[in-house]
Amino acid sequence: MKTFRGVLYIVTAVFIIGVVYYLGLDGTTIISSPRSRYKEISNWILQREGAPGNSTISYIKTNGIETYLLSAVVRPRTDQTFQIILNSLDFTKGRGDFLCCLISETSLITIPANFQFIYRHLKFMPAITQTFYPAPYDATQYSCDVSKTDLGNPVTKATLALRSSCSNENKDYLSVVYPKRVSNGLAICAKVICGEEIGPARLTEWFEIQKLLGVDKIVLYDYKCPLSIQTIFQYYVAEGILDVVPFSLPGNPERGYTANNRVYPQFYHDEEITVMDCHERLSGYQYILVSNIEDILLPRQHLTVKDLLKNLSESHPQAGGFYFQVQYHVEEWGNDLEVPDSYFQQYLKSTKPTSQFLKYIYIPSRSQSPPDDRFKNISPFHEQYVEPSLATIHHYGKCPEGLKDCFPETMADKTVTKYQKMLLNNTRTVL
Template identity: 35%
Template sequence: FFFLIHNQLHVRTIVLCLLHLGKTRAQMSCCMLSGNQMTLHMTTANIYFEHLRLGYNPNIYMARQYICRVPVHADSLKSSYITLTSKDCSTDIQDYLSIIYPTRVLGGIALCGKIAHSGGLDPEKVIEWFEVQRLLGVDKVLIFDLGNPETLNRVFRYYQNLGILDLQPYELPGEPQNRSHDETMAVLECRQRLAGYEFIIGHDVDEFIIPRRDETLRDVFKKQLQREPSGSGFFFYTQFFITTWKPTNPEEDLMVKRYRRTTEPLWVSYKYVYLPSRVKAATTHRLFPYNPPFNRSRVPPSDAVLHHYRPCKLDYWGNCSVKTIIDNTMTRYRDLDERVARARAATSTKPQWSG
């Protein structure tokens, strides 16, 4: 395991995220060290969350979270380190990780962009994605870096310097190196690192939650909470803008304005926003609220939808001969072109269709 997160505000608990082989059921203990490497405490680690449906597959590294309840004053945790073990506690600080305190951002919106890896992202499209998120009012984006080309790293550094991107190193542990790993690890990690924000969005870097009216995401989320004061999270219908189809407006410079032909809103591959203060854990498409009265609901497509830009899903739609509509919503963002142009110039990025 490799990431360590401190969470919870009024109780002294620590949540640790790790990957384990599906057959692993060893009893784990929490060990804490102070800055001078004196053992503070050893206690039983209890499972906080795991994929029960997949957790017993012996061939996959599955995501699991443990919780450690630490009977020490919270101030002493700031100079302490923690680890999990199935043996005796080590006294070597190299075997431990620092405890991280989520930054409190009152009314803040954070976005979990999951994992970026091996050049799988187009730098130009990533620029468009970030600029749309900024226009929508997103305060922080968390992405895990599994190794990317310099063309994409330049874009990441640009948004790190602007303060919107938190880019965390990521690796896939264990042998053999091609063994399957649970993508939920990054999503669970986001819930803990971003716990200080009021809202956490969960979707990929080719997706956008777009309000139907000219308003920010914060406006949409607040209105939804007014309707449902006990809401813990809200799911969005998806419109698929299929890039395999010819662009409806090839004269446009931006992907989000070139492609306007889309499916109608579908209850497929839906994504969400949630309040971490009301949600225990989140996976790619699911939320797990704390006990009632907190609930989950769908946002009406008349209020906001998820725009997903992707090639045709041949395994799902065949030749993609599906009912479509034209959606011109993205033309609302008139200064998006100028913002993207500035970012392209700063990162030496060109769109693929520029020749």
């Protein structure tokens, strides 16, 4: 009897794996598009009704199916070829039979879309486990592979179409983003800022300390922020350090980013789509820090993060990126100092550095795919773990969800105070 049950379990498992493979749940396309040459239609005219297609106007819905496109970003491959990467929350889970619709001047160019990447919120046998715990929309990427020799003019707008029909309405197209190339540039992907979760003064101080640390560019996603926060955004956009992407969540209107309205497992994809998009927008920078507005990377022996990275890169020339331990400054412990017009200078008490939730800076030219909780190196590059004696990430705020102990043995860390005088002056000037 036991033998029969064992055989039955094996047959059942093989059957499930076979079905999963047949349905393409490993992320491959189940309906392959024809690998034809470019199809070009000249004198293509977009209708101007509705909002103009623009990469900063949140999502564009693909005609005929609930796949939502966030952005179209150019990724160079060689001197003669490049890819246009389309970041999406995808109802088809990476299996859509899509066509790339690309507009160059007044010409429409159509080519089959290639499935590029899908985020897995479950890491263990994801092709099977996510079948039983799926998200309605998966964070995915499709690519449109383009040869410069076949184009007379740069591609300015792009979208996906289901099967063979390209829209002629301007609102259905994204403006194509061409990332800026910045040698030795340091950028922060600051993810989503939601509603009134942070005040203008604290947000200003965070921007100002990032400037002191040598950050060149910050990209963040504005999800229902009030006018007071958007005014701060406008100031730093005008300075050139900040790019803001207006952001929304398609599909279920009741879900969001606060602890009260997160919908799992969709929330993981709603977070990851911004990291994927940010990875492409900032790909021209040498270093990218994946962070949020509660985090500050503080070097101990250097004044700026750029000085730290120069030292780390010289010491580890084959590093594809650097992982940092985290110290938590928890508001519930109370402030140590009363410093008017400063949030970060007041909370010196912290946990000891912990590797429970590592954060990282990675080098895009040495990364194989969009990073999520970890980045993936291209051989022969490798990950490098930074000693806490050199630098740590300092996280400020409420006790983080998942932290093993909210009241552990604490220490007083005064690293942030070396920026106090200049930081206070700069913050007060802006406010």
